[in-house]
Amino acid sequence: MSEHTQSLYEAVGGIDVLRRLGDTFYDGVLADPLLAPVFADFTRTHIEHVAVWLSEVFGGSTDFTDRLGGHQALLRAHLGLEITEAQRLRWMELMTEAVDKELPDDPALRRTVIAYFDWGTTVAREVSADPAGTDLGDPGPTPRWGWNGLG
Template structure:
C-alpha cells in the first residue's frame, strides 16, 4: 500500500462536507416556504416573488461555507447589517427567522457535528441582524 504523505490531501470545505449546492438550496428553499406564510417576516420582502431573496441567501451561504463566490461576484461584499438596515429587525423577527431556519435545518438530516456548526453560525447571524429594540 502506498503511503500518502502528510499535507498532500486537501481538506474538504464545510460546503463540500454537507453535500454542496444541493444541500444549501434545500435549506433555503424550505426556510422561505416558512417565511412566505409568516405575517411578521413576509412584509420584510418587498418583492412579490420570494425567488430573488431565496437565490441571494442561497448564494451567500454557499460562498460563506466555502463554495463558489457567485454571491460576491454578482453583489460585491455581503455587508449584511447594511443590507438589512431598512428593515426593523427586533427580537420577535429574530425568533421567527430562527424558527423557520430551525425547521429547514432539521429537514437536511445532517450529522450532529455539521448541524451544530451550521446552527451556531445561523444563531450568531440572526442575533447580529437585530437593529431595533423590543417595545417596552
C-alpha cells in the same frame, strides 16, 4: 478540534442543498404572520442570493463577493428593516426546522450551521435598526464560518 475534514459547504452537500434549504425555509417564512411583513418585497431570486451567500460563507465559491456585492451589500439589504428580537427568534425556529429537514443527518454539522445563523441573525437585527442610507463603513470581507465558528 473537529474531526471533520470537509468544508461546511462540502458537508452540507453543495449549492443544490443550500437552494433546497432556502426553498423550505422561505415557504415557512412567507406563510408566517410575524415574518412575512419583513419579506414584503421577496422574490424567488432572494433564495438564489442566499444560497450563493451561504456557499461562500461555508467555504464554497466566492460568487457572492464577485457578483453580488459582498458583505457590504448583504448588510445594506438589512438597513431600515427594524427586525425585532421576536422576529429573529421566529426566523431561527423556522431555519432550524429547515436545517433538520434538508441537511444531512449529522448533529455536529447541524449545530455548526445553526450557530452561524444565530450569529448572522444577531448581526442582521443590529444592522436593521439603523435607517437606510447609514454609512456602514468597511465591514471587511465576507465572513467565513467553519467547524469551529467564525474564522
